[in-house]
Amino acid sequence: MQKLANPKLFLRLADMVRPWVLGATIVLLVLGLYLAIVQAPQDYQQGETVRIMFVHVPAAWMALFVYSFMALAHGAGLVFRHPIAHIAAKAAAPIGACFTFLALATGSLWGKPMWGTWWVWDARLTSMFVLFLLYLGYLAVWSAFGEDNRAARIASVVALVGFINVPIVKFSVDWWNSLHQPASVLRAGGPSIDSSLLTPLFIMALAYAGLFVTLWLLAMKAEVLTRRIHQMQVAQAGEA
C-alpha cells in the first residue's frame, strides 16, 4: 500500500488496470441493461415502474460508497501523511456527487407515479439530500482553497464530519417513520426481492462500480498531472 503512494508507480499501475476495468464495465453495463429493460418481469404492484430501481438503487449505493471511500482516504491522508490519499478523495468527489444527484432524480421519477409526489421531506430523502449538499460543500472547499495542504486539511474535516450522515442515510428507514420502503436487499435475513429482479440489480450495481473505478482512475491521473504542472511552473518561475 505504501508503495502505491508514489504517484508515478500509481499512474503506471492505473494505466495497466484501466482498460480491463473499462472492458468489464462495458460488458456488465450491456448485460445489465439488457436484463433490466428486456428480461426483468413487471412488478405485480409497480408495473413497469420497477425498472427505475435498476438505475436508482445502484446510484444510491455508489453515492454512499464513494463518500465512505473519501472519508477513508482523507483519514489515511491525515494519519500517514500521503498527499495522494487526499488526491484520491478529491478525484472521487465529483463522481460521487453525480451518483447522488442521479439517486435523487431517479427516485423522484419513481416517486411521482408510485407515491403521487415528486418529493417529500422524509428521513431517507432528506438525509440523501444532505449527502448531496455535503458533496457540493466538499467540492466548494477545494475550489475555494486551491490545491495546497490547507485545502486538503479543510476538505478532510468536511469529509470526516460529513461521514456521520452515511449511517443516517442507511438506517433512516429503520429509525424513523418513512414513506421510503425499508431495506429490501442489504438487510438481516437476506434480500426480499425475487431473483428475477435481484440479478439485474446486482449486475447494474457492479457496472456502476466499474464505471466509478474507471472514471476515478482517469480523474486521479488528471489530478496528479495538475500537481506536476504546478510544480514545473513554480520551478520555471524560479529559474527565470
Add this chain to the structure above:
Amino acid sequence: MDFSAPHVGFVIAAYVISALVLIGLAARIGLVLKARQRELKLLEERKSPRRRAPR
C-alpha cells in the same frame, strides 16, 4: 418492456437522465485529462531546449 404500460415515460426519463449525467461526467473528466496532458507536453517542450543548450 411494455411501452404502452402506464407511467412508462417516467422509466424512460430515468434511464435517459442517468445516461446523460454519466456520459457528461465521463466527457468532462476526459476533456480535463486531455487538457492537462497538452499543458504538460507544452511545459516539457519549453523546458527541454534550455537543457540541451550547453552541448
